[in-house]
Amino acid sequence: MESRILGYVDGRLKESERLEVEKHLAECAPCCLRVNEFSAVAGLLDELPLIEPSAEFDTRVHARVAAEPQPKAGWWAWMHFSPRIAFAASMLLLMALWLGYRTGTPIAPTIPNDDQAMMQDLPVLEDHDVLQNFEPLKDLPSPVQSDDDSDAQQPQHM
Amino acid sequence: MVRTDVQLMLDVKAGDGNSFELLLQRYRTPLVNFLFRMVRNREQAEDLAQEVFLRVYRAREDYVPSAKFTTWLFRIATNLALNSVRDNRYQKLEVSIDAPVSLDAEDGDERTMDVPEKHPNIEQHLVEDARRKMIRHAIDKLPEKQRAAVLLHKYEELDYAEIAKILNCSESALKSLLFRAYEALRVELAPLVAQRARQ
Numbered sequence: 001m002e003s004r005i006l007g008y009v010d011g012r013l014k015e016s017e018r019l020e021v022e023k024h025l026a027e028c029a030p031c032c033l034r035v036n037e038f039s040a041v042a043g044l045l046d047e048l049p050l051i052e053p054s055a056e057f058d059t060r061v062h063a064r065v066a067a068e069p070q071p072k073a074g075w076w077a078w079m080h081f082s083p084r085i086a087f088a089a090s091m092l093l094l095m096a097l098w099l100g101y102r103t104g105t106p107i108a109p110t111i112p113n114d115d116q117a118m119m120q121d122l123p124v125l126e127d128h129d130v131l132q133n134f135e136p137l138k139d140l141p142s143p144v145q146s147d148d149d150s151d152a153q154q155p156q157h158m
Numbered sequence: 159m160v161r162t163d164v165q166l167m168l169d170v171k172a173g174d175g176n177s178f179e180l181l182l183q184r185y186r187t188p189l190v191n192f193l194f195r196m197v198r199n200r201e202q203a204e205d206l207a208q209e210v211f212l213r214v215y216r217a218r219e220d221y222v223p224s225a226k227f228t229t230w231l232f233r234i235a236t237n238l239a240l241n242s243v244r245d246n247r248y249q250k251l252e253v254s255i256d257a258p259v260s261l262d263a264e265d266g267d268e269r270t271m272d273v274p275e276k277h278p279n280i281e282q283h284l285v286e287d288a289r290r291k292m293i294r295h296a297i298d299k300l301p302e303k304q305r306a307a308v309l310l311h312k313y314e315e316l317d318y319a320e321i322a323k324i325l326n327c328s329e330s331a332l333k334s335l336l337f338r339a340y341e342a343l344r345v346e347l348a349p350l351v352a353q354r355a356r357q
């Protein structure tokens with residue numbers, strides 16, 4: 001019953017619960033007394049007046065919001081706001097990892113000549129061409145990088 | 159048509175400053191009053207309320223309307239208030255070694271809202287003032303979690319499920335928290351309760 005008395009007083013009980021409590025109250029003086037006293041406490045709490053925020057309150061909120069740093073201009077934020085670039089970058093990273101995996105030299109900056117010869121036969125090079133013409137890449141600031149270097153290096157420059 | 163809190167918050171997320179302004183107007187008074195009753199210091203209450211709005215603003219981009227806006231808002235406010243109350247208690251312990259801090263120091267603040275014309279009778283005004291002081295002290299004496307529960311339940315008219323989420327407890331734990339708080343208030347305010355119950 002304890003847990004329901006306040007709910008009864010504040011009128012938040014479901015109809016069925018309320019009826020149960022009323023049935024109990026009809027034959028339980030201590031609970032009746034408690035209901036009256038809790039109602040009185042609730043009434044006393046209503047006597048406290050509201051205060052008004054000071055005149056400077058809004059100005060201070062505005063000032064604190066204005067002092068917030070704007071979205072970070074770092075490369076991560078830049079990617080965050082440009083999903084196409086983020087996508088292109090992740091494609092490059094995947095390519096790099098795959099190339100590393102296929103050649104057995106993980107993300108090697110330089111690839112030995114015989115390995116390079118072997119790679120000539122790999123279909124991955126077709127994908128490489130596709131990637132070079134890949135539309136989102138045009139959004140990228142052109143990396144200053146010679147064609148001789150491995151593409152695997154590019155994501156590291158992002 | 160009045161836009162709901164969630165709609166306003168989604169507009170804030172989309173970069174609309176006016177919607178933030180509307181949320182500020184809607185919740186500044188409830189937040190300042192809740193925090194004032196929690197920390198018993200007007201300046202600190204306003205500072206904390208500003209902090210709540212700042213946190214809402216900071217979280218705007220990650221905002222997902224998964225709960226009621228008021229649940230989120232008062233959860234931020236309650237956490238700030240509870241931390242602040244605990245910090246204050248620690249500081250008061252330190253300060254009281256040198257100079258005892260008067261608990262009544264902030265009581266004058268609430269009088270600013272009293273309109274003198276409403277109290278043509280000065281004696282009546284003094285009686286009311288004494289009553290309010292007693293009521294505020296009774297609330298102050300509650301353990302902070304019980305106090306937060308009472309304030310959210312009584313003044314913010316949040317439902318049990320919302321308050322339970324705000325206080326990070328189950329609904330049944332909240333009900334027993336509230337019951338204990340009302341028991342304590344009933345005892346602490348016995349003379350006033352008896353007077354009222356007789357009416």
Ligand SMILES: [Zn+2]
Pocket residue numbers: 001024028029030031032
């Ligand atoms: Zn009973």
